[in-house]
Each structure stands twice: as C-alpha cells, then as structure tokens.
Amino acid sequence: MTIEKVLIANRGEIAVRVIRTLRKDGVASVALFHELDRNSPYVLMADEAVELTGQSPVASYLDIAQVITACKNTGANAVHPGFGFLSENAEFARKLEAEGIIFIGPTPEAIAAMGDKVVSKKIASEAGVSTVPGLIDCVADAQRAVEVAADIGYPVMLKASAGGGGKGMRIATNEEECREFFERTTREAKSGFGDGRIFVEKFVSPARHIEIQVLADAHGNVVHLGERECSIQRRHQKVIEEAPSPFIDEKTRMQMGAQAVSLAKSVGYRSAGTVEFIVDGEQNFYFLEMNTRLQVEHPVTEMVTGIDIVREQLRIASGEPLGYGQEQIDFRGHAVECRIYAENADEGFTPATGELLVYREPSGEGIRIDSGITNGSEISSAFDPMLAKLIAYGSDRAEAISKARVALKEFVLLGVTTNTAYLERVLAHECFKAGDFHTGFLEEKVEALTKKAPSCVELAIVVAAAALSDPGFTDSRYVTAPHLAAIGEWSN
Amino acid sequence: MKLEVKLHDKFLPVALIHALDGYRLRLADSDYEAELVQVEGPLHRLSLDGRDHEVWLAAKGAAVFVHALGQSWELELLDPIDRAADERSEGDSTVRAPMPGVVVQLDVSAGEEVAKGQPLLVIESMKLETLITAKEAGVVETVHLCVGESFDKNLPLVTMQEGECP
Numbered sequence: 174m175t176i177e178k179v180l181i182a183n184r185g186e187i188a189v190r191v192i193r194t195l196r197k198d199g200v201a202s203v204a205l206f207h208e209l210d211r212n213s214p215y216v217l218m219a220d221e222a223v224e225l226t227g228q229s230p231v232a233s234y235l236d237i238a239q240v241i242t243a244c245k246n247t248g249a250n251a252v253h254p255g256f257g258f259l260s261e262n263a264e265f266a267r268k269l270e271a272e273g274i275i276f277i278g279p280t281p282e283a284i285a286a287m288g289d290k291v292v293s294k295k296i297a298s299e300a301g302v303s304t305v306p307g308l309i310d311c312v313a314d315a316q317r318a319v320e321v322a323a324d325i326g327y328p329v330m331l332k333a334s335a336g337g338g339g340k341g342m343r344i345a346t347n348e349e350e351c352r353e354f355f356e357r358t359t360r361e362a363k364s365g366f367g368d369g370r371i372f373v374e375k376f377v378s379p380a381r382h383i384e385i386q387v388l389a390d391a392h393g394n395v396v397h398l399g400e401r402e403c404s405i406q407r408r409h410q411k412v413i414e415e416a417p418s419p420f421i422d423e424k425t426r427m428q429m430g431a432q433a434v435s436l437a438k439s440v441g442y443r444s445a446g447t448v449e450f451i452v453d454g455e456q457n458f459y460f461l462e463m464n465t466r467l468q469v470e471h472p473v474t475e476m477v478t479g480i481d482i483v484r485e486q487l488r489i490a491s492g493e494p495l496g497y498g499q500e501q502i503d504f505r506g507h508a509v510e511c512r513i514y515a516e517n518a519d520e521g522f523t524p525a526t527g528e529l530l531v532y533r534e535p536s537g538e539g540i541r542i543d544s545g546i547t548n549g550s551e552i553s554s555a556f557d558p559m560l561a562k563l564i565a566y567g568s569d570r571a572e573a574i575s576k577a578r579v580a581l582k583e584f585v586l587l588g589v590t591t592n593t594a595y596l597e598r599v600l601a602h603e604c605f606k607a608g609d610f611h612t613g614f615l616e617e618k619v620e621a622l623t624k625k626a627p628s629c630v631e632l633a634i635v636v637a638a639a640a641l642s643d644p645g646f647t648d649s650r651y652v653t654a655p656h657l658a659a660i661g662e663w664s665n
Numbered sequence: 666m667k668l669e670v671k672l673h674d675k676f677l678p679v680a681l682i683h684a685l686d687g688y689r690l691r692l693a694d695s696d697y698e699a700e701l702v703q704v705e706g707p708l709h710r711l712s713l714d715g716r717d718h719e720v721w722l723a724a725k726g727a728a729v730f731v732h733a734l735g736q737s738w739e740l741e742l743l744d745p746i747d748r749a750a751d752e753r754s755e756g757d758s759t760v761r762a763p764m765p766g767v768v769v770q771l772d773v774s775a776g777e778e779v780a781k782g783q784p785l786l787v788i789e790s791m792k793l794e795t796l797i798t799a800k801e802a803g804v805v806e807t808v809h810l811c812v813g814e815s816f817d818k819n820l821p822l823v824t825m826q827e828g829e830c831p
Contacts, residue, residue, distance in 0.1 A: 229767070229813055519673075523764040524790060526817050530723035530730060531707040554765040554790065554815050582735030587707070587723040594736040630713075631734055632677075633697055636670050637690050638711045638720040639729040639740040640679045641701035646668050646742070 176200060176251045176275060176491045181219070182240050182265075183255030185545030186561055187467070188215035191253045194483040203247045205240065207233040209555055214547050221247050230555040234258045237265050244274050251275035251490060253483070257557065260466040261288055277490040279465045283440045287463040291334040291372050297460045300439035302432045305330075305451070305459040307374025315355040321373045322351045328376040331355055333362035333369075337462075339409025340365060344376050377459060379611035380451040382406065383418050384464075385433035386474045388485050389442040390495045397430040398474045398482075399504055401447075405599060407522065407615045412592075413599060414470035415509045416477045419570055419608030425456045434499075436463065444489050445471070445482050451612075469512070469562070472543060476508035476566040506566055507573040511581060511596040513544075513561040515552045518595035519624050524558050527551075530588030535580035539566040539573075552589045560591065570608070574600050598622050671741035758825040760797060766790030767815045773823070777805045785823050797822060 179195055180203040181188045188204060192215060195202045204219030207230045216222045223243040227233030235258060244252060252269055254260035254277070263285040266276040278284070287293045291311055298304045306325050311334060312318045322329040322345065331354050333341030341362045345351040355371060363369035386398040402418035403411045421429070433448035447468050449461040471482045480502075489495070515525045529550040534542045544561035546552070552560065563580055567573035581597040599622060604610055615622065627635065640646050669676045680691045690699040700712040701720075711718045711733070721732035731738045770787035773779055779799045786797050786808075803825040810816060 523818070524766075526765045528725065530725060531721055531732070533721070554767065554817070585707075585721045585732045585737075587721060587730035587732055587737060588725060590739065591737070597735070626673075627734075629693075629695070632672070633690075633692050633695070634711060634713055634718055634720070635731050635733055635738045636672065636677060636679055636692055636740065637697060637699045637713055638701060638709065638718075638722060638731050638733055639670055639738075639742065640668060640681075640690065641688075641699060641711070642709070642722045642724065642729060643668075643742050646679075646681065 174250070174275060174491060176277075176487055178203060178220075178247065178249040179251045179253050179277070179487070180223075180240070180244050180247065180249035181205065181215070181253050181255060182234070182259050183253070183257070184210050184213065184215060184234060185556065186215075186543045186559070187255040187469075187545070189218060189545050190543050191255060191483055192218045194481055194487070197481075198484065198487065200487070201249075203243065203249045205234065205243060209551070209553060213545060213550065215545060223247060230553075237262075237268055240265075241268060241272055241274070244269075244272070249274070251277055251487075253277045253486070254466065256466050256469055261464070263288065275490050277486050278444045279442055279446060283442050284465045286440050287446075287465050289334055290332060290336065290462060291370065293463055294372075294460065296440060297436050297463075300432075300436045302436050302448075302460045303458060305374040305377060305461075308372065311370040311372050312355070315352040318355040318371065318373050319348050319351050322348070325373070325375045327351075328378070329373050330376040331358045332372055332374065333358060333366060334372055335366035335368035335370065336362060337366075377451050377453050379613055380404075380453055381418070381420060381610075382411075382449065382461070382612050383421060383429070383452050383458070384447050384449040384468075385429050386468070386471065386482070387433050387437045387442065387446050387448060388480075388482070388489070388495060389437050389444065389446070390489045391443050391492055392494045393438070394495045394498075395434045395437045395442065396495060396497070396499045396502060397433050398478050398480060398502060400426060400429060401468075401470055401473055403449075403470060404610055404612050405605070405614060406612050411470065411512065412514075412615065413509065413511050413596065414473055415507065415570070415573070416473040417504065417507065421452065421456055421458075425452075425458065429458055430499075432460075436460070445486050469559070470510050472541060472562065472564045473508040473510045476541065476564060477504050477506055478502060479505070506568050507570040508564055508566045509570075509573045509577045509600070510562055510564045511577060511593075511600070512559050513563060513584070513586070513596070514592045515558045515560050515589050516592055517590045518592045522592075524554055525552070525590035526554050527589045529586065531585055532587075533585040534561075535563070535583035537576070537580065539576050540564070540580045541566070560586075560589075563596075571606070574606060594624065595622065598624075669743045671743060672738065676743070758801075758803070759821045760785060760800070760823045760825070762788070762816050762818055762820045762822055763795070763797075764790045765815070765817045766795075768810045768812050768822075771808060771810075771812055773805050773808065775805055775807055779803060779805060788822075799825070801825070 178201040202219040204216045204222040206216045225233035259265040263281040266281040269276045308321045328346045343354040359369045381404040389395040401416045403414045405413035447464040450458040452458040532548045541564040565577035581593045682689045690697045702710045711720045723730045729740045766788040769789045772784045781802045806826045807824040
C-alpha cells in the first residue's frame with residue numbers, strides 16, 4: 174500500500190526529523206499539537222496540523238482515540254509514532270491496523286513480546302542471543318529471590334518485568350538487601366506499571382551499554398546497521414552516544430550484529446528496531462532489551478552508514494523489500510551525538526524552564542542539528558527536557574569529538590539554561606577522549622566534570638558585556654567622574 | 666554610585682568611569698577599557714582592553730543572558746541599595762517551588778491547620794515525585810495551584826498565615 178499522507182503522533186525535534194524525510198520524499202504530513210506547542214517548528218513545518226486536548230499536555234499526545242480521529246479527518250493513511258508517547262504501545266498499533274491505517278513500526282505482536290522484560294529475555298535466549306546470567310522467569314516471593322541470587326552470586330539486579338526507562342530496578346549486594354529490595358521493587362512496579370512481576374539477574378559492572386540497530390522488511394529480510402555506544406548516561410538516561418563504539422573489536426561487533434538479526438527474525442520483526450546489550454570489560458555481551466521503535470540516537474548510525482532510517486521505515490511500512498543485504502552496508506567515519514537538555518548541570522541537573530530568547534544553531538561541515546525549538550520557544554516542564562541533538566561527523570573519532578566540541582561552544586541558547594557547557598566538558602575529558610569509560614562514568618567523574626570558576630579576564634568579559642548592555646548602567650547616575658574614581662572609594 | 670552583578674550567587678561590584686574616549690569599567694580592583702557595539706540583533710562585539718570578543722546578549726527582567734567564550738552565562742544586574750532593602754524583608758511564610766514541575770497531589774486546603782513536617786503537597790519534577798512538607802506549624806492561608814498545574818522554580822506553592830504558632 175502506498176503511503177500518501179503521514180500523521181506524526183509526536184512532537185518536538187523527532188516530529189521535525191520525520192517531516193524532513195517526508196518532505197524529501199514528497200509525502201504529505203500532518204502534525205498533532207497541544208496548545209503549548211501551537212507555535213513549535215514541527216507544527217509550522219507540517220502540511221496540516223490538528224489540535225489535541227486532554228487533562229494534561231502529555232495526556233493529549235497519548236490519547237489514541239483523538240489520534241485516530243485526526244487520521245480520519247485529514248485522510249492520513251499512515252502514522253509515524255516517533256519515540257516515547259505511543260511508539261511502543263501494541264494496543265495503538267493494533268487499533269490503527271483495525272482502522273486500515275498503517276503503523277510505521279513493527280507488528281503489535283512484536284511490540285508486546287519485546288515490551289516485557291522476562292518474555293523478551295526468554296525469546297532472546299531461545300534465539301541464541303547471549304543473556305545475563307540469572308533465572309529467566311519471575312520470582313514469586315522474597316525467599317525465591319534470595320535463592321536465585323545465591324545461585325548466581327551477588328551483586329544481583331532486581332528488575333520489574335514491565336519496567337523501563339531506568340525505572341523499576343535495584344541492585345542488591347547481599348541477602349538482606351535482596352529481601353528488602355524485592356518488596357520495595359515489587360511495590361514500585363505495581364504502582365508504576367500496574368504489574369508487580371520481578372526477576373533476578375546478575376549485576377554486570379562495570380559495564381558498557383552498546384546497542385545494535387536493525388532494519389527488517391515485511392518479507393523476512395533483516396540487516397543490522399552496526400552498533401552505537403551509549404555508555405555516557407546519567408540516571409539511566411543517555412547523554413552522549415556514538416558510532417562506532419571505541420571499545421569493541423570486529424569479532425564482537427559481528428557476533429552482536431548476528432545475534433541482533435537472529436532475535437529480530439525470531440519475532441518476525443519489521444521496521445527499525447534496536448537490540449540493547451550490556452558489555453563487560455572482556456567484551457562479553459548480554460542482551461538487555463529490544464526497543465521496538467526509532468531511537469533518539471539513530472542519527473549517529475545514519476551518519477556512518479549514509480542510510481536515512483526514517484525513509485527505510487516508510488519504505489518497509491509500504492511493503493517494499495529492503496533491496497540490499499548485509500554486505501552492501503558500508504560503515505565510514507565516526508559520529509558523536511550530544512543531547513541538549515534544558516537543565517542546570519551546575520545545580521544538580523534540575524530542569525530549567527523559560528522563554529528561549531536567542532537561539533542560533535552551530536553549522537559547518539559534518540554538523541547536524543535535530544531540533545524542535547526556535548527563537549521565542551517557551552520551554553515548559555510539561556514535556557521531556559530534551560530540546561535538540563547535536564551530531565558531529567568526522568573521518569575518525571578524534572575529529573568527530575573535536576567538531577562536536579566546537580559546535581557545542583557555538584550553540585547559542587539564551588534565556589533557558591542548558592547543558593551544552595557540561596557536554597563539552599565531558600567530551601574534553603581525557604578518559605572520554607581515550608574511549609575509556611563505562612555506564613558509571615558521569616557519576617565517577619563528577620568532580621572533574623564540574624564547572625571551573627572563570628578566570629579574572631573571563632569574568633571581566635562576561636560582566637562587562639552584561640553591564641554595558643544595560644541602558645540604565647550607562648546613565649550618568651552610575652558613571653563615576655574620574656577624579657572620584659581615583660580616590661578608590663567604593664562604598665555607597 | 667555603582668551596580669552589582671550577580672553571577673553564580675556572587676555579587677560583584679561594577680562601576681563605569683568616564684575616560685577621554687568612552688568608559689573605563691571597574692570590576693573588583695581592576696580597570697578595563699570597554700566598549701560594546703551591537704553588530705546585528707543579539708550579536709555584539711565587546712572590546713576589552715583592545716581585544717574583540719563575539720558576545721550574544723538577551724535580557725529579561727533583571728536577568729541578562731550572555732553567550733561568550735563558548736558558553737552561556739546568566740547574570741543579574743542589581744542596584745545594591747535595592748538589594749539591601751530586599752534582604753531586610755526576608756522571612757516570608759510562603760513555601761516556594763524548589764524546582765519547576767507539576768502538582769500531582771494536594772494534601773491541604775486554605776484555612777487548614779497543619780503541624781510541623783505535615784505533608785502539604787506532592788510535586789513531580791524530573792520524573793520523580795517530591796513531597797513538600799510544612800517547615801513550621803501554622804494555618805494555610807492560600808494554596809496557589811491545583812492538581813495538574815505546572816509551575817516554574819521559586820513560584821509560590823502554599824502561603825501560611827503570618828504569626829500563627831499554636
């Protein structure tokens with residue numbers, strides 16, 4: 174079936190990203206927006222826009238009935254869910270299918286199977302994918318959790334089967350903690366996900382987080398687009414990603430790729446998906462989960478393969494075969510992505526809000542900005558704090574990092590505090606540059622990554638600019654006559 | 666007369682001194698030859714002791730945002746006299762938002778008597794819930810927000826009646 178008009182059930186930078194490809198391919202676009210997003214770039218870019226209402230801004234974007242009505246009213250025959258919101262909601266995919274609307278993503282069955290941690294681990298294990306040592310089943314009570322933990326050895330990770338996004342997991346280092354955390358994690362999982370099932374596995378640490386991008390068509394062809402290194406995280410949220418990984422060798426890369434493809438095949442996967450692994454210091458890797466959607470960090474893969482993943486999703490959704498095999502996928506150069514968050518890295522990473530008074534993107538060869546904001550955008554706490562992504566491409570890792578650092582410094586975002594300076598400090602860290610890090614890197618290097626006090630000259634530049642920009646300051650009442658200044662008397 | 670600039674919670678005195686060709690800027694103990702020229706919109710050229718710097722500027726209220734030296738800075742321009750006056754009126758009985766977020770639960774309403782440490786409301790921020798409790802015993806005068814409403818940092822959440830100490 175030909176895709177003629179695509180409705181994007183999302184907002185912000187990913188909606189802009191999807192519309193870019195739609196425009197390139199001459200496909201019409203429909204944006205959805207909550208009142209707060211009325212003037213967002215993605216709404217203005219789309220050919221049509223439909224307003225959503227709801228109890229809260231986020232709830233509006235999660236309202237399946239409104240999304241389907243919008244499809245019908247605009248004649249959109251396909252939906253791109255982006256990431257977050259309804260992207261991994263099997264029910265949503267099923268309802269669209271029932272209405273004859275194409276869901277640009279995998280089958281509802283694949284979403285459901287991979288959405289449950291225990292079920293997906295079981296499927297992965299059966300497909301020959303290496304999984305974290307532990308019992309591939311839920312544990313009924315604390316006693317059973319302790320038995321399983323004793324079997325695999327501490328430290329262990331207690332995980333909610335329905336959990337995700339870094340929530341619903343705890344590390345226990347002994348029996349007492351295991352008992353206590355079993356109860357606590359169960360309670361949290363019940364209230365957070367409406368599902369209290371818990372399983373226990375070995376806690377692999379220190380570890381890296383490395384994932385494989387796969388593409389699968391509806392005809393059983395599956396390829397992988399290599400790996401992304403996503404170990405630079407804070408509170409289980411990725412901050413900096415890159416492709417390829419500076420750590421794994423060709424042999425590990427091939428094995429991980431082959432296992433990811435095998436898992437995708439075993440669940441009849443279709444569209445773009447990501448198989449996440451944790452990797453220990455000896456390059457042993459273990460399946461973590463499969464994300465059945467486009468990932469935030471997909472651009473780094475696009476940069477090193479030259480493949481537009483959103484375009485491939487559209488082709489696959491319209492029934493086209495991939496048309497190429499694994500051996501035709503070429504990897505070239507290195508790409509680094511930095512997530513620009515509205516947060517104050519110098520004050521405990523508290524979220525920042527406000528009006529974006531000045532916005533100017535950096536540019537230059539190899540720099541790509543995926544952004545959902547512009548001059549005058551109002552940044553509220555109603556949505557995710559990620560404002561934009563800066564992707565830098567270079568012929569090698571050092572060049573990509575160096576380009577990213579320059580671009581971060583050139584990125585002008587005034588009015589709302591962002592983490593650009595923090596990101597630049599991470600990229601500048603010797604261990605990062607050497608590729609020597611793990612998922613605990615940002616916590617471990619807190620001190621080294623803390624803002625340094627400005628020098629006297631730096632301070633003078635900033636203060637002078639601020640003071641002279643104030644028309645009131647250059648008023649005569651603030652200007653001291655030279656003869657008085659010479660005395661050096663300062664007080665009021 | 667001088668101006669104070671607040672940067673990273675520090676107050677720095679700044680003064681302008683007339684010179685033959687413009688101003689000299691006095692910051693702490695040093696004087697600088699300073700000139701700020703608007704290039705286009707928010708883009709400016711700052712010359713400081715003969716060296717040029719690209720700076721981007723924006724202002725909102727007392728806040729001045731500067732992009733210089735490859736990063737952003739937020740400063741506040743203050744009149745030292747006003748600031749001193751402000752400090753004297755401290756000690757207000759309003760519970761303010763420690764960070765931006767959304768109200769997820771209200772545990773009190775106006776007119777209600779609360780004990781020290783009693784839960785007032787639950788806010789959600791950074792995907793985490795935070796319980797806000799009463800710092801002192803007293804009577805609630807105003808609850809400023811409803812469940813589901815979002816707020817910015819420092820916005821009043823709950824105001825207690827003055828002088829109530831049962």
